[in-house]
Amino acid sequence: MQATQLTTARPVLKKLTCPNCGSPVDQFSPDAQTIVCKHCGGYIAVGVDQPALLSEGRKLPAPPVPIEVGQMAQLQNTAFIVLGRVVYEGWDPHDQSDRWQWNEWQLGGADGRLLWLAHDEDGFALYRKLKLRQAFDPLNDRTLPVGGESPVRVHERYPARILGAEGELTFRARRDDRLTMVEAAGDGKKYSIQVSDQELEVHEGIRLDAAQVASAFNRPDWIKTIERSARRTASFQWVGGLMVLFAMISLVAAITVNGSGDALMSQTVTLNSASPMTTIPIDFGQSGRPAIIRVRLAGNLPVNSGVEVGFSMISPNQMENYLFSMDFWHETGVDDEGPWTDIRSSASKMFVPQQQGLHTLEVELTGVTQGFNQPVTAQVTVMGNHIMPSWFIGYGVVFGVLGLAMLFIKF
């Protein structure tokens, strides 16, 4: 693809008058069947005795890329001119709120070829018309009989309509014309089948990247924009990749430190309403390191009962701090899904001893449900010098999600 001039002064084939607004309309292409009036947007049928209004128009959304009607492009060693543009809207037949748009520019070649340059969320594709040699049922067939070595598989079918158009088109087009789109792919090519009440058209396309198209249209400013976007995308991908790498390191660290720590003591305690508190001596060899208190009840509580156990710590300087409480329960009931049972007979919580030396852990039965009057026996285990995995998990999740998002951002 080589650079060529941006636009050309095209000779006017025929001067017409818009049957809708009376404005002058120039016809450039002898193949045109529809011309969209620049002034009122009306769709005018040409190629008949008198231009006839096919439908009224509406303001067309701006093209997503700087391609305009009348511009020249050098594609496949041939000079092409942009004859017209059609904006389509497709939608999910099962969810009509899911809608999307794409643009197609009709290109007229110096060698007489007519091509379509399509642009959607996947980028550009250049299509040429294809004749099928075998029958094809667009609504049911799973493969498209194009005669190649590899099968061309249909991967999408959806309804669509013409949202708007401009310039000249080599088919009869009206605003809101409905059609069924069938998309297929195979052998490195894309296939677009447009089915309307009157006809079935098959187009075979090849992908073009934006830089190729900008180069074909000889648009240095567009090429610079694309290059700038590519550099920005690459930078984001580098940063995203680094974030994912660090996130993985952090998550591996979280797995490694999970369950870390030294067992400092393990003791069975029995509490009841008459004697609700007991004390356990614990020697913390290091201060400022997380410690875990794990409690496991000896068996389940009676049905539909619960207890609350509180923990306080007396430090070597006799400073006493309430730490937390743990709830245990055994509940049953019936809901819409039938009977249910919910049991909690073990729990663990963490704290940080800020002093070194012999501490006293106070374990106290602080609450019971109505009618509960039996002793509660539990195994209390204290681990010291723990490394918390939760901060590593937080780091890993935050930068993992951020990094993956940046990896897939495109400018």
Place this chain on the structure above:
Amino acid sequence: MGRAILILVVILVLSGLLAMTAFASYSGAGLVAAGAQPSARSGSSGGVIILGGGPGSGK
């Protein structure tokens, strides 16, 4: 050149944050502390209280 500086800065920031994360994990940042300063509640709660009854109360 610009991208190399960006990558270097990102590596430094991520490394710094990972180091802070490691320190927070090692020192138990965010956990309740014992022995740093007296807490509002100390000693026995004053006896066993009756918890709110009924299924689901403990959840």
